[in-house]
Structure formats: structure tokens, C-alpha cells
Amino acid sequence: MSAADERAPLPGADFEEAAAVSRLRRVSVRKVAGRLLLNAVLALVCAAWTLPTLGLLVTSFRDPDMVSRSGWWTAARDPKGLSLDNYRTVLAGQDWSYVDSSGKTVRLRGENMLGAFGNSLAVTVPSVLIPILVAAFAAYGFAWLKFPGRKMLFVGIVALLAVPLQIALIPILRDYQKAGLNGSFLGVWLAHTGFGLPLATYLFYNYISTLPRSILESAFIDGASHYTCFTRLILPLAMPALASFAIFQFLWVWNDLLVALVFLSGGGRAMEVLTQRLLALAGTRGQDWHLLTAGAFVSMLLPLAVFFGLQKHFVRGLLAGSVKG
Amino acid sequence: MNGNKAAKPGAPGRWIARAAPALAAPILALAALWAGFALIKEGWIAGGLAAAFAAVWGVAGAALLFFVANWSVERLGPKVRARALPFVFVGPAILVMAWYLAAPTARTLFLSFFDASSRGFAGLDNYAYVFTDRTMRIAFLNNLAWLVFGTGFSVLSGLVIAIMADRSRFERAAKSLVFLPMAISFVGAGVIWRFVYAYRPEGDAQVGLLNALVTAAGGSPVNWIVERPWNTLFLIVIFVWLQTGFAMVVLSAAIKGVPAELLEAARIDGASELRVVRSVLIPSILPSIVTVATTTLLLTLKVFDIVYAMTNGLYGTEVLASQQYKQMFKFLHYGRGSAIAIVILVAVTPMIWYNLRQFNKREAFS
Numbered sequence A: 001m002s003a004a005d006e007r008a009p010l011p012g013a014d015f016e017e018a019a020a021v022s023r024l025r026r027v028s029v030r031k032v033a034g035r036l037l038l039n040a041v042l043a044l045v046c047a048a049w050t051l052p053t054l055g056l057l058v059t060s061f062r063d064p065d066m067v068s069r070s071g072w073w074t075a076a077r078d079p080k081g082l083s084l085d086n087y088r089t090v091l092a093g094q095d096w097s098y099v100d101s102s103g104k105t106v107r108l109r110g111e112n113m114l115g116a117f118g119n120s121l122a123v124t125v126p127s128v129l130i131p132i133l134v135a136a137f138a139a140y141g142f143a144w145l146k147f148p149g150r151k152m153l154f155v156g157i158v159a160l161l162a163v164p165l166q167i168a169l170i171p172i173l174r175d176y177q178k179a180g181l182n183g184s185f186l187g188v189w190l191a192h193t194g195f196g197l198p199l200a201t202y203l204f205y206n207y208i209s210t211l212p213r214s215i216l217e218s219a220f221i222d223g224a225s226h227y228t229c230f231t232r233l234i235l236p237l238a239m240p241a242l243a244s245f246a247i248f249q250f251l252w253v254w255n256d257l258l259v260a261l262v263f264l265s266g267g268g269r270a271m272e273v274l275t276q277r278l279l280a281l282a283g284t285r286g287q288d289w290h291l292l293t294a295g296a297f298v299s300m301l302l303p304l305a306v307f308f309g310l311q312k313h314f315v316r317g318l319l320a321g322s323v324k325g
Numbered sequence B: 001m002n003g004n005k006a007a008k009p010g011a012p013g014r015w016i017a018r019a020a021p022a023l024a025a026p027i028l029a030l031a032a033l034w035a036g037f038a039l040i041k042e043g044w045i046a047g048g049l050a051a052a053f054a055a056v057w058g059v060a061g062a063a064l065l066f067f068v069a070n071w072s073v074e075r076l077g078p079k080v081r082a083r084a085l086p087f088v089f090v091g092p093a094i095l096v097m098a099w100y101l102a103a104p105t106a107r108t109l110f111l112s113f114f115d116a117s118s119r120g121f122a123g124l125d126n127y128a129y130v131f132t133d134r135t136m137r138i139a140f141l142n143n144l145a146w147l148v149f150g151t152g153f154s155v156l157s158g159l160v161i162a163i164m165a166d167r168s169r170f171e172r173a174a175k176s177l178v179f180l181p182m183a184i185s186f187v188g189a190g191v192i193w194r195f196v197y198a199y200r201p202e203g204d205a206q207v208g209l210l211n212a213l214v215t216a217a218g219g220s221p222v223n224w225i226v227e228r229p230w231n232t233l234f235l236i237v238i239f240v241w242l243q244t245g246f247a248m249v250v251l252s253a254a255i256k257g258v259p260a261e262l263l264e265a266a267r268i269d270g271a272s273e274l275r276v277v278r279s280v281l282i283p284s285i286l287p288s289i290v291t292v293a294t295t296t297l298l299l300t301l302k303v304f305d306i307v308y309a310m311t312n313g314l315y316g317t318e319v320l321a322s323q324q325y326k327q328m329f330k331f332l333h334y335g336r337g338s339a340i341a342i343v344i345l346v347a348v349t350p351m352i353w354y355n356l357r358q359f360n361k362r363e364a365f366s
Helices: A004-008 A015-060 A064-069 A071-078 A084-092 A111-143 A150-160 A166-179 A184-206 A213-219 A227-236 A238-254 A260-264 A273-285 A289-309 A311-323 B012-041 B046-076 B079-113 B125-132 B134-166 B172-184 B186-196 B209-216 B230-256 B262-266 B274-284 B286-301 B306-312 B321-331 B335-360
Strands: A094-100 A105-109
Touching: A004 A260, A015 A071, A015 A289, A015 B134, A015 B172, A015 B186, A015 B209, A015 B230, A015 B262, A064 A289, A064 B012, A064 B274, A084 A289, A094 A311, A094 B186, A111 A150, A111 A184, A111 A227, A111 A289, A111 B079, A111 B125, A150 A184, A150 B079, A150 B335, A166 A184, A166 A260, A166 B079, A166 B321, A166 B335, A184 A260, A184 B046, A184 B079, A213 A227, A227 A238, A227 B079, A238 A289, A238 A311, A260 B321, A273 A289, A273 B186, A273 B306, A289 A311, A289 B012, A289 B172, A289 B186, B012 B046, B012 B335, B046 B079, B079 B335, B125 B134, B125 B335, B134 B172, B134 B274, B134 B286, B172 B230, B186 B209, B186 B230, B186 B306, B209 B230, B230 B286, B230 B306, B262 B274, B274 B286, B286 B335, B306 B321
Parallel strands: none
Antiparallel strands: A094 A105
16 A cells, blocks of 8 residues: 555545544655655665775775875865876886895886786686585485485585684694695685585585486486486586575685685795785785775775676575585 | 496406506596696796696596596496495595594694694693683683674664665665675775774874764764774674675565565554564564574674784784684694684584584485
8 A cells, every 4th residue: 555545535525534534644744754764764874885885996096195185085076186006006016116235226016916816816716616516526426326324424514514614724734734735726725625515515415406306317218327417417407506606605715815824825925815915915005095995996806796797696695605614 | 227238247357457447547637637736836837827727727627537537437337336436426525525624623622632833732721721811811702792793783784774675765776785795805894994994193184984074073083993992893893894785685585575464464453664573574584583693693703804904903802713813823832723713613513503403304315
């Protein structure tokens, strides 16, 4: 029932009905006012939620002097002070020059975020694809193959769902130091695979076990092996579940700091991922807001693109991944 | 199955001829993968190309291992295949999880009874340290604040925004804006909020939004992330800013599932809108609220990035996970680091138990 219906004049209204109408009208006025208030408050909340990010975005385009002299909200007064210079500096690295002991001028190129962007990609892509592959095989095994210890192993996986990864840092680091895996991409992929597998296996099992058995049986009659069945039939059918997990895992790995700090530490600065590089930037140049904001925005580019491009899947992935330990 | 004929007895030579490549193939594949790893590790390929090569090598390597393992098992005849094939499928996952999560639980527990370098037995010393040290006490108290306020505010604001968005004229836009921070890393959010909290001495132009507001209202600027004990609350605000979107999306979906007749009936009975929300809507989405709250609670127990990026635990903002990291890397005390990890694990045990109970109740596994 909308407010407009309630206000409609009643034909041939007598005194009592007229009183009722005026009462209704009062109620509906209050209703309209309430709705206005609700929309206004919500708009305010949205503004408050967006302002911090907006400040970051605006500052990343501003001239360094301006950034330290006035608030970003005054940037519109001087649109000439906006440029892409900060991004150029952050992406390519700042040029430093100094005069060494023999009097020669030495030019050095500082840290840049482009390399870290590449490292983040090199860490993230396999850390998303490998657990999907391994977990999908396992989910098929649990759903369609019979073997001793099947139920017990799966209960174990459910128990591991909420185990915090903090528990693994010290033992795995010691293993890596012995095996020479510390500071290698392989080590980080395996770590992300290990920490993501319980959830991935659990989700994929839930999905694959609900696929109708008749699909498989007809494939077996045609002489297909389990392997063919899995790669040709089940993998394409499970794509929605795989995609949901992929988005969640992508966000998790791309935005991760702790795993990178612990397992990439042996690789030195050349292997740093974006979150590490951004943190280093904040530590050494904490007051250089123009560089820090541009750097932060570079690190947010890909997740934001995924967010705007795949919002529906993004939501589904996050909901699916919400129980990760 | 097509393997039946080939496995008939009386042809041991043929069996060996078939088995030899079946055993050699996995070894060859592993060797090839290891060679690729060494190639990358030794820096034979330079710069960005190395990263791209490594990524392709990693994914292709994992796929190759599955392919080769299956090929080998298929060649070994139906009897071996029936036994071994399930382990080709589930084996790698089980091994990786055992190495990265199951075994470390026991190993960390073991290490927590040893000294800094894990050589000498230390008894309960590490736990005594964890429960009596002054910094650890601050970490416990802060983590409690994270747990209560981080979870409470995230769920509450998510609920309020979900309910308001449901009745507003711009639901989609509002939800997108509040949800957007979920795509941002804790470190990125740290930079965003450092800028909001930025502090300049009184008299200088304030570039931080919050201090600009305070000085515009006639107050004097505050150094938000140094001022204890409130600074922990200002760090929690960052977490709430990030996590509200998650709570909102889940609860919004739950609200859409409440039958409209139920709400309409209450309205016809003359209940005010606030009353409808309190007595009808919230009770019907209570299970979703509990799910969101427990998920967020787990996150607050392990919170690390925000503290590490904002203050590195200075100014009395230490939490359990940041203390664990410091014990590992700064003080190189593996015993204490392990003990803290065990404390975090014990704190999430109710969740593990709950997951197992839900799983048994559903009996989805036949």
C-alpha cells in the first residue's frame, strides 16, 4: 500500500469518514517525512563511507607542495595542480642523484611499484589456480570414488576450515629454511594453496556431490575413465563454484600481507609484493602523502576492477569464502 | 573397462614393460619440474619475464603432475587402478593440507614447550610469559576490544544499513558504496585512514580530514593514533569500515528472504515501523546475524595487518597476532611465538567444534 493510495479522496464521504481521512493523512505525512529522513541519513552514511577513499584518489593526483599545504577537499579550487606525476614517480621509481667521494654525480633509481605489481601477479595467479585444481580433483574423489578412510579424511578437512594460519607459520618457515624454499615463489604458492585448500575442497565437494549421478554413468558406459570424466564433464559443470572461490582467493592473496612477510622474507626487496612495498613506502616516506596515496591506489587497481566488473560474482565469492580460517 | 584383457595372468614380462614407464614417468615429471624451479631460483631468467615464467611453470606443473599420475595408474591394470586412483584424486590435497595445517598444529604445540631456538625444553615457561607479561596483557585486552567492538560495530552498522537500504530509493548504489572497501587490502585501508587521521601541530594547516573537522569546530588537533587507549578504537574503526560491507551484503540477502506478508501483517496490526523491525524482521534473520557475527569474530581474533601497518604495535596497540609476528621475527623466540599461536587456536576452537557439529547434523556425506 503506497502513500498515494491512502491520500485518494473518498467519494461521498460523511463526517466520520472525513475524520478518518484526515487521520490517515496525518499518518501518511509522517510516513513521507520518515522516508525522507531515512533516505537523507542513508545518503549521509554513504558519503561518510566514501570520503576516505575519495580523499586518497584526489590526493594521488595533486602536486606535492599543495598536498602538504592544504586539505584535499580544496583541490577543486586549483585544478591546474592536478596531474599524473605522482603515478609516474611511484611506478617508475624516483631518480636520486648525489655526489660521491670522488666528486662524480651518481644517479640512482629508487624503488618502484611496477616490479612489485609484477611480483603480486606472479604470486597471485598460481596461488589461485593451483588450489582450485588440487581441490577440484579432491572434491571429485570424495564425491564419486570409494576408498577406505573417506569419511574420516573429509571430517578432518571440515575441522581444518577454521584453523588459523598463524599455527603454521613457525613450522613451515623452518621447513622452508631447510629446503631452500624461503623467499621463492614456489614456497608462497604452496603456502597459499595449503591455507586455501580446506575451504576450496569443502565448497567444491558441496557443489560436485549435488550433480546428478546419471551424467557420470552415461559417460562410463561410453568407456570414459574417471580422469576424462572429471576434466571433460565435471570441471566445466562446476565452473560457477570454481569462479566464486577464485574471486575470493584472488582478493585474499592479492591483499595478503602476513604470508608474504613471512615466506618471501628470504627473497629480499626484489621479490616484494605490492602490500609489502606499500608498507615500506609508508615507513620510509610516511609524510610523502602524494606518493603514498598514488602507491595505495596502484595496489587497489586490480581488486577494484574486479569489484566493478564482476560485482555479482564478487558478492557470491565473498559469501562462499566467509568461513575461511 | 578396457584394461581387463591386458591384465590377464601369464604375461609378467608384458606387465613389467607396462609398469616400468608407469613408474618412470612421475619421476621424470618431478625432475623436470625441479629443474624449472632451480632455473628460476638461480636467476637464469631476468626480471619480469622470470615472474611470468614462474607463474606458468607453477600452474602447468601442478596440472602435469595430475596428468602423469593418472596416466601411470591407468597403465598398471584394473586391480591397482581401483586401489590407487582415488589417491591420485584426493592424495595431493590431503598431503598439502597435512603438511600445511594438520601437522603444524601438533608441531607448534610441541615447539611451544621449548625455548627460543627450540633446543632446550622449557616446560610451561612460554605460557607463563604469555599470561603474565605486561605487553601480552595489553595485547589480550586490545584483542578483547577488537573482538567486542570490531564484531559489534561491524554487525550493527551492517544490519542498520541493510535495513535502511532495503527501504530507500537508491538501494543498489548505497550497497555498492558501502561494500566497495571489501576490495581494499588492510594495508591499503591503513594508508587511506592514516591520511584521515593525519595530524599537524596546532596552527599548521590540517591535511587530515578528521583534524580539519575538529579545528573547524574550534577544537585543537588530536594525534589520533598515539592517544591511548582510544587509539585502538580508531584502528577498530578501520576494520569496521572494511567489514561492514560484508555484514550488510549477507544480512541484506537474509532480509530479502523474509516473507512480505509477515511484515505487512504486523503493520496492519498497527505496529510502528521500528516495532516491525525489532519484533518481526530481526528475529527472522537471527541465524544470518549469528553467522556474520562468528565470521567477523574469527577475523578480529587474527587481526594483524591493520595494527602492523598503522602503528606496528606501538603506543599500546599490540594484539595477539602482531605479538606473535614480533616474537618470531624480531625476538626470534620460536617458543613464545608458538605459545601465542596455540592461544589463538584455542580461542577459535568453539568455531571448529561448531563446524563439525553442523557437518554431522547435515549428514550430507553418505
